[in-house]
Amino acid sequence: MADIQPDPAGPPASGPPDGHETARELSRAWREHEELIDSIDGIVWEADPSFRFTLVSKQAERLLGYPVQRWYEDPGFWVEHLHPDDREWAASYCREAAEQCLPHEFEYRMLAADGHVVWLRDLVTVLTGADGRPERLRGIMVDVTAQRGTKEHLERTVALLEATLESTADGVLVVGLDGRIRACNRRFHQIWGLDPAQVGARDAPLLREVQGKLKDPEAFMARVQALYDTPGEESFDIVELRDGRTLERYSLPQRQRGVITGRVWSFRDISARVRAEREREQLLRDAHEAIQVRDDFLSIASHELKTPLTPLRLNLQLLKQALESGQSVTPGRVDKALGQVRRLSALVNDLLDASCVGAGRMELQRMPMSLPEVVGEVFSDFRAASDAQHPLTYEGPEEDVLIQGDRGRLSQVLTNLLENALKYSPLGGAVRVSLTHSGGDAVVTVADSGIGIPKEEQAHLFERFFRARNAPVSGFGGLGLGLYICRDIIERHGGHIWVESELGHGSTFHVSLPELATRMQQEERV
Numbered sequence: 379m380a381d382i383q384p385d386p387a388g389p390p391a392s393g394p395p396d397g398h399e400t401a402r403e404l405s406r407a408w409r410e411h412e413e414l415i416d417s418i419d420g421i422v423w424e425a426d427p428s429f430r431f432t433l434v435s436k437q438a439e440r441l442l443g444y445p446v447q448r449w450y451e452d453p454g455f456w457v458e459h460l461h462p463d464d465r466e467w468a469a470s471y472c473r474e475a476a477e478q479c480l481p482h483e484f485e486y487r488m489l490a491a492d493g494h495v496v497w498l499r500d501l502v503t504v505l506t507g508a509d510g511r512p513e514r515l516r517g518i519m520v521d522v523t524a525q526r527g528t529k530e531h532l533e534r535t536v537a538l539l540e541a542t543l544e545s546t547a548d549g550v551l552v553v554g555l556d557g558r559i560r561a562c563n564r565r566f567h568q569i570w571g572l573d574p575a576q577v578g579a580r581d582a583p584l585l586r587e588v589q590g591k592l593k594d595p596e597a598f599m600a601r602v603q604a605l606y607d608t609p610g611e612e613s614f615d616i617v618e619l620r621d622g623r624t625l626e627r628y629s630l631p632q633r634q635r636g637v638i639t640g641r642v643w644s645f646r647d648i649s650a651r652v653r654a655e656r657e658r659e660q661l662l663r664d665a666h667e668a669i670q671v672r673d674d675f676l677s678i679a680s681h682e683l684k685t686p687l688t689p690l691r692l693n694l695q696l697l698k699q700a701l702e703s704g705q706s707v708t709p710g711r712v713d714k715a716l717g718q719v720r721r722l723s724a725l726v727n728d729l730l731d732a733s734c735v736g737a738g739r740m741e742l743q744r745m746p747m748s749l750p751e752v753v754g755e756v757f758s759d760f761r762a763a764s765d766a767q768h769p770l771t772y773e774g775p776e777e778d779v780l781i782q783g784d785r786g787r788l789s790q791v792l793t794n795l796l797e798n799a800l801k802y803s804p805l806g807g808a809v810r811v812s813l814t815h816s817g818g819d820a821v822v823t824v825a826d827s828g829i830g831i832p833k834e835e836q837a838h839l840f841e842r843f844f845r846a847r848n849a850p851v852s853g854f855g856g857l858g859l860g861l862y863i864c865r866d867i868i869e870r871h872g873g874h875i876w877v878e879s880e881l882g883h884g885s886t887f888h889v890s891l892p893e894l895a896t897r898m899q900q901e902e903r904v
Contacts, residue, residue, distance in 0.1 A: 421498075421519040423449075427476050427512045429456050429469075441521050443491030461487035461495060472502065476512045479504045485522060497526040547646065552632060553581050554640040555609065560632075569625065569645055593618040605629055609638045623649040690715055742784040742870055746894055749779045749788075749820050750813055756792040757811055760800070768800050774813035779820045780894040787867045788891075791875075794860040795824040795887050802828030802885070819873070820893050825886040831879040839877055840865040864889075 416436040424433035434449040468486040475482040502517040549566030589595035613629040628644040693715040799809045807827040843858040868875045879885035
C-alpha cells in the first residue's frame with residue numbers, strides 16, 4: 379500500500395502481447411487494493427514531511443465533504459482546514475514528531491465543507507530514507523466526533539456532580555465494598571474536623587479518628603458494622619458529638635447497573651435546628667409557667683384584696699348603725715377599719731411599685747444618711763407592736779455608718795423583710811436584726827425561725843409574683859411582689875440582696891449597701 383501512488387491515467391499500460399495477462403493481473407490487483415483502502419472506516423493517507431499529500435482515500439470526501447483532488451492540489455490543505463484553536467499546536471506537534479522519526483497519535487479538529495467540526499484521531503508512522511531522515515508520513519484519520527461528544531458530556535456531568543458534591547451542605551462519604559474511600563467532599567471534613575481523606579485509602583483510620591468525637595462511639599460503630607453486614611439496607615439516625623453538636627446520619631447503598639458496589643454516608647449538622655427546637659420548647663414552658671404565675675397571681679390578688687374588704691365593710695356597717703341609732707362610736711372600731719384600709723393601701727402600693735419596676739421607672743431620692751438610724755427606726759416600730767408575740771433583737775456597730783440612699787425606699791425594704799420574718803415565724807419565734815461591715819459594704823441581716831424556703835425555690839424568690847410552694851395562701855398573705863420590689867430598690871442603690879435558708883429551720887436575708895465613707899476614700903485615691 380505504501381508504494382502505490384494515484385495515477386490519473388489509470389492502471390499501467392499494456393505490455394507486449396505476451397504480457398497481456400500480467401497487465402490484467404496488475405490492473406485487477408490495483409483495483410482490489412484501492413477498494414480495500416477506500417473501505418476502511420477512516421481516511422488512509424500518505425504525505426511528505428511538509429504535509430503535501432500523495433495519497434488520500436475516498437473516506438476523506440465522506441467525512442469532510444471536500445473532493446479528494448483538493449488534498450493533492452493544495453500543499454497547505456490539511457493545515458488550512460484545521461480548527462483555528464488546533465491549527466498551530468497540531469501542525470507543530472506532527473512536524474516535531476516527524477523530525478524525530480517518532481510514530482505518534484493525537485486528536486484534533488478539522489472544519490468540514492459545510493462548516494461543522496469533525497474530531498479526528500490520527501495515527502502516524504514515519505518512514506525514513508537511507509540517510510535516516512524522514513522521507514514519508516503514513517497514517518489513518520479516524521472520526522472520533524461521537525466519542526469526543528460522549529467524553530465531553532461525561533466530563534461535564536462529572537464536573538457538575540463534583541460541584542454539586544462540594545456545594546452541598548451535607549458531608550458526604552462514599553465507601554466501596556472493599557472498605558476503600560471512593561469519594562469524600564470538603565463539607566464532610568469540616569463537619570468532623572478531619573484532615574482530607576485520600577481517595578483509595580482504607581476507611582478504618584477515618585473511623586478510629588471519628589470515634590474520639592462521639593458521645594456514644596460503641597453505638598455508632600455497631601450501626602456502621604450492621605450496615606456493612608447488610609449492604610442493601612437504608613438507614614437514618616441521630617448522632618451526638620462530644621462538643622454538643624447534633625448530626626443526622628443517612629446511609630444508602632451505592633448501585634451500578636443494579637449491583638451494589640458500596641455505601642454512601644451523608645451527615646447533616648442540625649445543631650442550630652436542635653437548639654432552636656429546644657429554645658422553642660423552653661419558651662413554651664416559660665409561657666405556660668408565666669400563664670400559671672398569672673393565674674396564681676390573680677387568684678392570690680383576689681384573695682388578698684377580698685380579705686381586708688370583708689371586715690372593712692362589716693366595720694363600716696357597724697359604725698353606720700351606731701351613728702344612726704345615736705350610739706357612741708368606740709375608737710377600737712375605727713382603728714380596725716383604718717387597719718384594713720392601710721392593708722388595702724399597702725397592696726395597691728405594691729402593685730404600683732411592681733409596675734414601676736417592670737417599666738424601669740422606679741425613682742429614688744438619694745442623699746447621705748445614717749443607716750443605723752434608719753434600721754433603728756423600723757426596728758423600734760415593729761418591736762413596739764410585736765414584742766409580745768415574737769422576741770425581736772437588734773445588734774449594730776457603735777460607730778455611725780453612712781450611705782447614699784433613699785430613706786423612704788430603704789425603710790420600705792426593711793419593713794418588708796421584718797413583716798415576712800414575723801409572718802413566717804411561729805408564735806414566740808425570735809427575729810434577729812443585725813448591722814455589720816463587710817469589705818467596704820454595710821450589711822443588714824434579718825433572720826427568722828420560720829418555715830424556711832426549699833433550696834430549689836430560693837433562686838426564684840426575688841422574681842415577680844413568686845411565692846414559695848410551702849407557703850399556702852390561706853395561711854400567709856401577700857401578692858409575691860415584696861421581695862421583687864426590694865431587689866430592684868437595693869440594686870438601684872448599688873447593693874445586693876440574697877437569702878440563706880434551710881427548710882424547717884428559718885430564713886436569713888442579707889442586704890449589702892456601699893458605705894459612703896469607703897466610696898469617698900476610693901474616689902479620693904483615684
